[in-house]
Amino acid sequence: MTKAFQTLKGMRDVLPPESARRRALVDRFASAGTLAGYGEVVVPLVEELGVFERVGEATDVVTKEMYDFTDRDGTQIALRPEVTAGVVRAFVQHRPLVPWKVWYSGTNFRHERPQKGRYRMFDQVGVEVLGVDDPDVDAEVIALAVAFFAELGLRRVRLLINSLGDHGDRERYTEAVRAHLEARRAELSEAARDTLGRNPLRVLDSKRAEDAEAVRTAPVVADFLSDDAAGHYQRVLAGLDALGIEYEEAPRLVRGLDYYRRTTFEFVADALDAAQNAVGGGGRYDGLAEDLGGPPTDGIGFALGVDRLLLTCDAEGVFDAPQHTLDAFVVDLVGGDAARDLTHLLRANGFAADRRFGGGSMKAQMKAADRSAARVAIIVGEDEVAACEVTLRPLRDDGSSQRRVARSALVDELRAFLQ
Ligand code: HAM
Numbered sequence: 001m002t003k004a005f006q007t008l009k010g011m012r013d014v015l016p017p018e019s020a021r022r023r024a025l026v027d028r029f030a031s032a033g034t035l036a037g038y039g040e041v042v043v044p045l046v047e048e049l050g051v052f053e054r055v056g057e058a059t060d061v062v063t064k065e066m067y068d069f070t071d072r073d074g075t076q077i078a079l080r081p082e083v084t085a086g087v088v089r090a091f092v093q094h095r096p097l098v099p100w101k102v103w104y105s106g107t108n109f110r111h112e113r114p115q116k117g118r119y120r121m122f123d124q125v126g127v128e129v130l131g132v133d134d135p136d137v138d139a140e141v142i143a144l145a146v147a148f149f150a151e152l153g154l155r156r157v158r159l160l161i162n163s164l165g166d167h168g169d170r171e172r173y174t175e176a177v178r179a180h181l182e183a184r185r186a187e188l189s190e191a192a193r194d195t196l197g198r199n200p201l202r203v204l205d206s207k208r209a210e211d212a213e214a215v216r217t218a219p220v221v222a223d224f225l226s227d228d229a230a231g232h233y234q235r236v237l238a239g240l241d242a243l244g245i246e247y248e249e250a251p252r253l254v255r256g257l258d259y260y261r262r263t264t265f266e267f268v269a270d271a272l273d274a275a276q277n278a279v280g281g282g283g284r285y286d287g288l289a290e291d292l293g294g295p296p297t298d299g300i301g302f303a304l305g306v307d308r309l310l311l312t313c314d315a316e317g318v319f320d321a322p323q324h325t326l327d328a329f330v331v332d333l334v335g336g337d338a339a340r341d342l343t344h345l346l347r348a349n350g351f352a353a354d355r356r357f358g359g360g361s362m363k364a365q366m367k368a369a370d371r372s373a374a375r376v377a378i379i380v381g382e383d384e385v386a387a388c389e390v391t392l393r394p395l396r397d398d399g400s401s402q403r404r405v406a407r408s409a410l411v412d413e414l415r416a417f418l419q
Helices: 018-035 049-053 084-094 137-152 167-182 191-200 210-215 228-243 306-316 337-348 361-370 382-387 409-417
Strands: 046-048 068-070 076-079 100-109 121-130 157-163 263-270 280-285 299-305 328-332 354-355 376-380 389-394 405-407
Touching: 018 100, 018 137, 018 306, 046 084, 049 076, 068 191, 076 361, 076 409, 084 100, 084 299, 121 137, 121 306, 137 157, 137 263, 137 280, 137 299, 157 228, 167 191, 167 306, 191 210, 263 306, 280 306, 280 382, 299 306, 299 354, 328 337, 328 361, 337 354, 337 376, 337 409, 361 382, 361 405, 376 382, 376 409, 382 389, 405 409
Parallel strands: 328 354, 328 376
Antiparallel strands: 046 076, 068 076, 100 121, 121 299, 157 263, 263 280, 280 299, 376 389, 389 405
């Protein structure tokens, strides 16, 4: 028997009507971005491997989860695990005027262990701002995400925020955490001991019971911030206060990518299981453009996980799939020409219209019309053809009754009927 193929592990098809919901979510995000002065950027799904290695040579995303391979030209390439690195690469390549404010939506790939809310192929929407050092832009991007959650109807998403300090601060902090954890190496979980060698800050993310005490007593980054970084952070918090945005300071929030400096934040959904409750995250990456061969340029942004956002909407019972219903369904009892021509005519005039292929009995066609949830059936039988007319039959119980109209007046009559 021929093999019936399935999607790869951790990858999913998105079918209607769920796809309409996803599209609606991205459209909302696009409108929010556009209103705030962000233009859409589209960057490739694949880049040279080196672009993503800058995301963090010590992170799981790069060392364990990347879909990388050698293409037919012998170039080392990878499917993108996130969008920020590609956007910064594009900035360095094209050198647009700053501030460069962009939004994006698209698919990413990480070879993770799949579970609910964690997939190998997932979508994000996000924004990036290049070339602005002003802490008020940090508050602006956070406010954009918070307003977006509210627009979806979500009420139980919390903002966690921290500052990782400047280049030197982060390194000094990392060393202090390393020393602290090394001193407690014996009590740490095996996974934490393994991570410690590569990336001590990531151990602070551990949710394992054995690591809890060492994490609880670890140094906090606030004690390592330069005056500059501390001042920046305070201004960001003041901005959030001024905008009425609630936040929780999370001194051990480190995030899973290495490029962060200064402001870092995460959005967690209380309606999701704790293991996968991060619906988004972001922060500053002021050194990344330079790491990718460009001029020193400040940068900040965030990405939201579309799949997890939709799961959160399910859990909170908000943001249903939009109802795409038809205006009219053409029922043709005379051989198909009317169905073909009238459906085309209606669509050309901006109506949402459909028909049943292969004709069939009145009963079969009316059943299809009902299923389509169209507001009106346009029926063409022998009588109608002889009189150059069509019958408009309302399909919803709104008190209006069936009537015959001249075929030449159909567009106007239908428009009037639908008002
Ligand atoms: P991230 O925290 O790695 O940050 O991902 C952002 C969001 O993408 C996560 O909070 C989560 O909702 C979603 N996500 C990540 N991995 C998966 C997965 N395997 N399955 C489902 N959803 C997932 C970034 O990607 C940064 N580029 C954010 C950023 C933009 N920082 C600055 N600018």
